[in-house]
């Protein structure tokens with residue numbers, strides 16, 4: 001079993017750690033989690049994870065390193081770990097938005113194999129859509145990354161220039177679909193359901209809609225056509241939403257997120 005060190009164990013780092021252990025691919029004892037404030041990791045230490053607030057020490061024995069700090073924390077952390085990194089033997093992965101493989105190699109070592117990965121928080125329940133890209137990692141290391149992220153959802157390799165787009169569509173996308181479900185449940189309350197029933201009903205309906213596309217390899221409009229009876233209530237509601245900019249709002253939101261994702265990291 002490979003040894004993994006996650007630098008920056010916040011929302012994403014912890015979701016990844018939980019998902020990998022749940023999948024059975026990793027034991028908690030083979031994952032080291034770092035954070036500045038160790039107290040925030042005590043629950044994880046009691047579950048068998050190794051915890052540390054010393055990034056330089058924590059990366060020394062790792063086969064795979066996952067950088068999961070915020071973009072504005074990257075420069076300081078890379079300076080800190082550089083003397084402990086072995087570019088010959090370690091694989092460096094990063095989930096940080098807007099930080100390219102080149103940015104990391106410039107700060108660390110030019111021959112370090114780097115894979116940029118963009119998962120989403122559904123990784124905690126093995127349902128992530130994960131995109132990854134590299135400009136120098138070996139096929140063997142790419143297979144390792146694919147195996148790792150396929151056990152916690154679905155992963156695909158993409159061109160690196162599309163990573164900020166993948167961030168918007170898939171990583172930010174979790175929030176966009178959650179807000180849609182929340183809005184649907186609020187509508188549900190207005191038409192007569194208690195809030196917790198409305199939320200469960202909206203979430204299960206969203207899950208069914210997604211599964212129609214994934215399991216039948218169908219297109220949204222094909223499935224929509226099956227719901228919209230002529231002169232019926234679905235087309236009336238759907239058109240009302242479109243008159244209010246439903247599709248347009250989602251498209252504009254994704255474009256804005258993709259733009260911001262590319263501006264999050266500032267080189268020193």
Ligand SMILES: NC(=O)C1=CN([C@@H]2O[C@H](COP(=O)(O)OP(=O)(O)OC[C@H]3O[C@@H](n4cnc5c(N)ncnc54)[C@H](O)[C@@H]3O)[C@@H](O)[C@H]2O)C=CC1
Pocket residue numbers: 007008009010011012013034035036037055068069070071073077095096097118119120121171172
């Ligand atoms: N939250 C999400 O849905 C996703 C986040 N990402 C990326 O993951 C990265 C982390 O995002 P979040 O987990 O949301 O942020 P977060 O703020 O929850 O996590 C960052 C963690 O890094 C720790 N940290 C800061 N400085 C550190 C240091 N010097 N040493 C060790 N730990 C340190 C913080 O204490 C915090 O726990 C970001 O770069 C983000 O772009 C990528 C995909 C999805």
Ligand SMILES: O=C(O)[C@@H]1CCC=N1
Pocket residue numbers: 097167171172
């Ligand atoms: O909001 C953010 O910047 C991070 C990256 C993608 C999801 N969360």
